[in-house]
Amino acid sequence: MPRFLSMIRIDEQALPSDTEFPPEFGQRMGALMEEITKAGVMLDTAGLLPTSEGTRVTWSGGKLSYTDGPFTETKEVVGGYAILQAKDKAEALEWTKRFLEIHPVEWTVGAELRQIDEG
Numbered sequence: 463m464p465r466f467l468s469m470i471r472i473d474e475q476a477l478p479s480d481t482e483f484p485p486e487f488g489q490r491m492g493a494l495m496e497e498i499t500k501a502g503v504m505l506d507t508a509g510l511l512p513t514s515e516g517t518r519v520t521w522s523g524g525k526l527s528y529t530d531g532p533f534t535e536t537k538e539v540v541g542g543y544a545i546l547q548a549k550d551k552a553e554a555l556e557w558t559k560r561f562l563e564i565h566p567v568e569w570t571v572g573a574e575l576r577q578i579d580e581g
Contacts, residue, residue, distance in 0.1 A: 464577055465505065465547050466554040468561070471572040472541035474513060475534065490564045498546075498557055507544035538572065551577060 498504040510516075513531035520527045533539065544561070548554040558573050565571050 463547050463549060464551075464554075465545060465580070466551070466575055466577050468544040468546060468554070468558050469540045469574045469576075470509075470542040470544070470561075471538045471574060473537060473570060474532070474539050474541070475537075476570065484566060487564065487566060494560060494564055503546050503548055503553070503557055505545040505547050507542070509542040510540060513539050541571075545578075551575070 495504065495507070513533045513536070516531040516533070518529040518531075518533070520529070544558075546554050546557060548557065554575055554577075558575050562571055562573055
């Protein structure tokens with residue numbers, strides 16, 4: 463069964479520094495996580511710390527360079543991920559859609575879904 467990586471994209475600059483999650487959001491997310499886990503689809507998921515705590519490592523011209531965050535020039539960053547095991551891309555997209563729809567309507571959250579090359 464194919465596996466998919468869902469990268470959750472956020473605009474880190476648009477998030478208020480004192481972001482609190484509405485209580486009903488936590489309840490909806492908990493219910494979906496329980497359902498997707500029982501369905502055997504969710505293999506792993508987590509949010510990521512802000513880019514201010516990250517480091518980019520680049521290999522160019524035979525040398526490594528390191529850039530510490532925050533990455534203010536970047537409009538969208540990966541704020542979390544999920545690894546799903548679904549029968550096909552359509553099923554993985556359906557779970558991803560349901561995940562995004564749980565968020566409050568005033569939020570902007572995106573996801574990039576890509577199948578893992580099991581090659």
